[in-house]
Amino acid sequence: MKNNSLKEIAQKLSEAKSILLFPHINVDGDALGSTVALCKALRLAGKEAWVLLEDDIPANLRFLDKGYCTWNQELIAEPDICMCVDCGDKGRFEKRADKFDEGKITVCVDHHRTTEFFCDYNYVDSEEAATGQIVFQLIKELGTEPDKEIGEAIYAAIITDTGNYQYSNTQKKSHEITMELYDWGIDCNKVSVEIYENTRMEKILLKNLAMETLKVLEGGKGAILYVTQEMLEKTGGLMEETEGFSQDLRSIAGVEYAAVVKEYGPELARVSFRAKTKGDVAKIAQRLGGGGHTKAAGCTIYAPIEEAFKMVEKELITGIKELG
Amino acid sequence: MKNNSLKEIAQKLSEAKSILLFPHINVDGDALGSTVALCKALRLAGKEAWVLLEDDIPANLRFLDKGYCTWNQELIAEPDICMCVDCGDKGRFEKRADKFDEGKITVCVDHHRTTEFFCDYNYVDSEEAATGQIVFQLIKELGTEPDKEIGEAIYAAIITDTGNYQYSNTQKKSHEITMELYDWGIDCNKVSVEIYENTRMEKILLKNLAMETLKVLEGGKGAILYVTQEMLEKTGGLMEETEGFSQDLRSIAGVEYAAVVKEYGPELARVSFRAKTKGDVAKIAQRLGGGGHTKAAGCTIYAPIEEAFKMVEKELITGIKELG
DSSP states (O other), rough: OOOOOOHHHHHHHHHHHHEEEEESSSOOHHHHHHHHHHHHHHHTOEEEEEEHHHHHSOOOGGGOOOOEOOOOSSSSSOEEEEEEEESSGEEEGGGGHHHHOOEEEEEEOOOOTTOOSSSOOOOOOOTTTTTHHHHHHHHHHHTTTHHHHHHHHHHHHHHHHHTTTTTOOOOOOHHHHHHHHHHHTHHHHHHHHHHOOOOOOHHHHHHHHHTTOOOEGGGGTTTEEEEOOHHHHHHOGGGGGGGGGGHHHHHHOOOOEEEEEEETTTTEEEEEEEEEOOOOHHHHHHHOOOOOOOSSSEEEEEEEHHHHHHHHHHHHHHHHHHHH | OOOOOOOHHHHHHOOOOOEEEESSSSOOOOHHHHHHHHHHHHHHTTEEEEEEEEEEGGGGGGOOOSSSEEEESSSSSSSSSEEEEEEEEEGGGGHHHHHHTTTTTEEEOOTTOOOOOOSSSSEEEEEEEHHHHHHHHHHTTOOOOOHHHHHHHHHHHHHHHHHHTTTTTTHHHHHHHHHHHTTTOOOOHEEEEEEEESOOOOHHHHHHHTTOOEEEEGGGGGEEEOOOOOOHHHHOGGGGTTTTTTHHHHHHHOOOEEEEEEEETTEEEEEEEEOSSOOHHHHHHHHHHHHHSSEEEEEOOOOOOOHHHHHHHHHHHHHHHHHH
C-alpha cells in the first residue's frame, strides 16, 4: 500500500457524509489541534464530523474544543470515514479501535517515523514537523476558506510539536505556514498564553518535588527522574502536567539523553524520552516496546515504578555508550 | 530630530572607516546578536568594527562572539561612528558613555518604546519585535551577502526577544525574516540548543530555592519572588541565570503581573517585570525609575533587597487594582 496524495484523501472526504476523527490517546497539541481544525473544516463543508476521544483533554488544550470533541462512540453509527490523525497504529487508540474498524473507509494522516500504512488511504510524511502542517495542506485541498478558529488550532499543533520552532524537526515551511495563518487572522499570543501561561501552582510544586529524584548518568550525559502517584497526591499536581519535564531535563548543559518515568499504576509506567543533538530516542523507546521521533519518543512499561526506572536507566546508559 | 531612514544610516556606515557598536549593559540575545551581526557585516565591507562591552557575556550567548567583542575602550581612538544598538539612553551603557561621545557621528538603532532620539542619526521603531529585525534590514541596505554566521546572530536576537515567537510583540514579519535566514543557511536548532539547552545544574538548584520565596498577590493576579546573594553562594548559581524567572512566574494561571527582585548589592536591587495580557509593566517600571516594553520591563532600585521587594510589591498591587 503506497502513500496516497492529499488530493486523493480530500476527494474521499468530499464524497463522505459522516467522518469520525481519531487523535491518539494522551492527546497533545498536535493531535488535538489537527483533528479540531479538520473537524471544523469538514463541518463548514456540510459534513457530520466529530473528534472521538477516549481520555481527558489536558487543561491547557481545552480552549481548542468548541463543541468538536465527543466521548460517545454511538454518535455516528457507521461512519463513511474513520480517520486517525497523528498516530499510526491502533494501539494508540485502543479503546476506540473497534469503532475505527466500523468506518466504510479508513484513513491515516501522520508524521511519525515508525508509522506503517495500515488504512485504506495513508499519508505519512515524517519530514513534516507537525501533523498540523499536513492537515493545513489537506484543508487547503478541501477548499476551506481562511478561518481564524481553524488557523489557531493549526497554530497550536505546530508550536507544541516544534517546541515553538526550536526543535530540530522545525522546517522553513513551519514558518511559511505560520505566516499564512497570520493572514487567517489568528491571535498567536492568545493561543500561546492559553497553552503555556496557564501553569497551575500545583504543577510547579510537583516539578520541584520531582526534581529531587533527578539522577545524573554517565558523567552528565544522561538525566532521568521519576514521578509517583504519591507525589501527585502530595502536591495536587496531575500526571498530564509532567509533560515538558523531559524537555527541561534535556536542557541541562551536557545532557544528551533525558527520560521521565511516570507511575500510572502499581504495574504501569509510561516514559518520555528526549535526545538533544546526536542521540536517537526512537531507537531506545523501540527497545522497550515504544516508538516515536529521533529526538522525542515514548514507551509503556508494565512493571512497578522502581523496576521501570531501572530498565530505562539501563537503556539510557547503553544509548549513551553507543554514542561513543 | 526625526527618525532617519535605514538607507541614510547605511550610507553613513558605508562612508565610515571605523565603527564602535554599543549594546546595552546586562547584554541579552537581542543586543548581542544584533551588534555581532552588524559587526561582521561591517568587517565584510572592509571596516574596522568592534562590539564594545562593559560587563560579562552570559554563558549561553558566548557562542555568538567569534572575535567581535572587546572590553578595551582604547582599541579605536576616535571612531568615525559610535552606534548604540537595542538601547536608547546613555544610562544603558554608563561606563562607555564618554567613549560613545568620542564618535564623530553617533547613531541609535533601537526598538524600545521609551527611547528618545538623542544621537545624530536615529532609527527607533517600537513595532519591531527585536532590534535584530531592524539590523537585518540595515544589513541588507549595506548590501551584505547572505552569511550563515550573521544569520545565526540575527536568529538569536529574534528568538530571545520574541520568546520563540510567543510574546505579543511577535510579528508576521518575524517569521518572514526567519524564513529568509533559513535561506542564509542557518542551523536554527544549533542556536536554540546553545541558548536554551545549556542550563547549568546550579541554575536549576537556584531556581528551586528562589521558588520558595514566591509570594502571590491579590488573589493570584500578581506573583513576586526574590533572589539574594546568599542563594547564589548556596547553589553556585549566577544572577544572570535568573533571567527567565519572571517569565516563569507570568506563566502561572491567573497571574497578570510578575516580578523578580534581584539583590546585586547591599543597597542595589534590579527588578524584572512581566505582564501577561492586559497589563502594562513599562508604566510600573517607570514609576520606579525604569522603563521597557508593555509586557517586559525593568528598573534599578538603590535600596536593600527587603525594602526593594516591598516597593515592587506595592507598585504591583497598585497596577493590579488599576486593571479593575
